[in-house]
Amino acid sequence: MKFFCLIGLLCLPTLAFCASDTTFINVQSDVLLQNNHILIFRDQSGQLPFEKIKTIDAFLPPAHHIPNLGVSRGVIWLKFTLYNETNNEQLLICLKKPNLNEVRLYYPIDSKGSYTYINSGDLLPPSTHKFNDPNSIFTVPIQPYSAATLYIRVKSIGQIVLPVIAGTQDNIVRDINNDRLIFGIYLGIILIMLFYNFFIYFSVRDKNYLYYIIYIFFIGFAQIGLEGYGYQYLWGSSTFIILQSVNWMGVLSGIATTVFLRVFLQTKKKTPLFDKVLIGFIILYVITGLLTLFGIYNLSYTLIDIIAFTGSFAFLGAGVKMASENYRPAKFFLVAWSFFLASIILYVVKDFGIIPYNFFTNNILLIGSSIEIALLSFALADTINVYKKEKEISQAQAIQALREKEEFASQQNVILEKKIHERTNQLQETNNDLELTLRQLKESQSQLVDAEKMASLGQLTAGIAHEINNPINFVKSNVKPLQLDIEDMRSLIKKYEEMHHDNFDDKHGEIQAFREQIDFDYVMEEINTLLSGIEDGATRTADIVKGLRTFSRLDESDLKEADIREGIDNTLMLLNHTIPKDLSIIRNYQEIPKIECYPGKLNQVFMNLLTNAIQAMGSSVGGGEKKIIISTERLNENVVIRIADTGPGIPENVRDRIFEPFFTTKDVGEGTGLGLSIVYNIIEKHHGKITVQSEENKGTEFIITLPMKQSDFLDVNTTATTSDSEEPLNR
Incomplete structure (x- = not known):
């Protein structure tokens, strides 16, 4: 018991x-x-x-x-x-x-x-x-x-x-990670659709895609805000934005949805009355946004909910009406919007306990939004296909109308042949100039390598190719259309040559139809345009070669007056392709006079120091801002050049040895250790001075001091030796 x-x-x-x-x-x-x-x-x-x-x-x-x-x-x-x-x-x-x-x-x-x-x-x-x-x-x-x-x-x-x-912590953390995974997938879908439709927009230039891109952006941005990730990663330190954000997510996404709907369904043209209703929704959203700005949060939130609820079913009703009239875009919209509206309804009834609260119902909004965005993308693609078919029909009708026109043009034969001959000669001359320019560029590259003006052949070639690629591609893309236009002109000349007295009338009609078919006036205009484009590309290539020549200064082995800032800028141009996007180049140039120097040798100094600074910033693992600061100033009868970076710095135990020949901290095969030694010798040849200031994890600064006049130190016949070789400097 x-x-x-x-x-x-x-x-x-x-x-x-x-x-x-x-x-x-x-x-x-x-x-x-x-x-x-x-x-x-x-x-x-x-x-x-x-x-x-x-x-x-x-x-x-x-x-x-x-x-x-x-x-x-x-x-x-x-x-x-x-x-x-x-x-x-x-x-x-x-x-x-x-x-x-x-x-x-x-x-x-x-x-x-x-x-x-x-x-x-x-x-x-x-x-x-x-x-x-x-x-x-x-x-x-x-x-x-x-x-x-x-x-x-x-x-x-x-x-x-x-x-x-x-x-328990394990269960809660697992639940959180599942939610993050779903949102990550959703965000990936949003980004994919953004970039995909952005690419299509630039291909077809259809404004429907532009408004759709804006719609996707604001829908995705609204979900980021409503899921709390905006607070966590973007505006968590601003109380004002936190209080405003939820309402503005609803306002901006609502406006973006309404504007896209007007453009996609062409409501102004198809249903003018409903278009006015949509404009009314936009005005109401703007009013709620103003109420939010004035701090009337709860009232504006309630109004946004009412507008969104009313608008959702208004959009659905308009889609049903326009779809019943056999308007294809409305059918696609109706299906897509139905999925999204169904997800909203399931999300709401989940909060009221009508359906269970689980992983699926908690993420139903993201699922519905993803399906809607994908279906609307298909709808846009279908719309473009319809437009393309209509355009093809219109073009076929225009060609048929042109073929029905007749004009006599036999007197144009001599003039046409002469112009074609002139254009052909111009093209040949332009091509010859381009080939000569390319040969000169290759010779310049070879001379630069022989003079050891670059840290490595690969670095130089990449810099040149990066700068010259665009004009060459532009010229190349113009050659093929020009060949096609010339072929049309030759065909027309051949038809004129086939004309005889006994077949004059028949050939005349055939020649006129062919002129209309190839659009003779347009072809002549296009030939002039293509030749002009080729000339622009050749000019741009010549300018690049000139800048490269300025950098190399192969013809300036004697003392010359040179602008130090120009040498630095040309060096940065050739290194542009090696500079990471997160690395800032800051130029603090003060007014300095031209100085007597060996320009090619000084460009070699700038190339070594800047290359090494860029490499140092690339190996930096810190979270601070990455930047290289280049400063110039005049100090009495000298000029001072400072090249500073925010990289990892030089350890104190190796700082005193960095100018020693063959000293390097890199692995075997990655550097010879001659970079700073060469820099030091070049500065000495200029009777200047180079010093280094560095602190670990804070950065390094090289300070170069050069006299403005070398004639005070050198005899008139003194020339710069050319036996130095170039190596990237090593820390």
């Missing part, structure tokens, strides 16, 4: 927890607190302290499966009890609703009823969140096989839906 009484006493705590709707947490999975496990109290004044809240008996179960409080001005209190059936001493509470402004969780710290709290919400910086997630996640100490009653205080603008999930 005593044994059964003891068993009964041991079971009493469990029975008590069951009677009070306690939520039991185990290691199998996390638990969504439903309306029979959670109580709610509305503090309309928002002023009641927690000590008062603990004593209130006015907590009631929520009316819906998931607590859905709508738009509330006051403070919402949640109360629930958890029983820890695991061996973990801590459980996680996740309030799976981003963009809540103020969230505070109270939990007991002893058996005397003392509580402490943890703050969360998007009014706090993202860095204060223990978990890298936009949702409010709390770590609560609850001893194994014991219970605790918890309170959550929520105050926020907009609609307040509070799905509370409790579980």
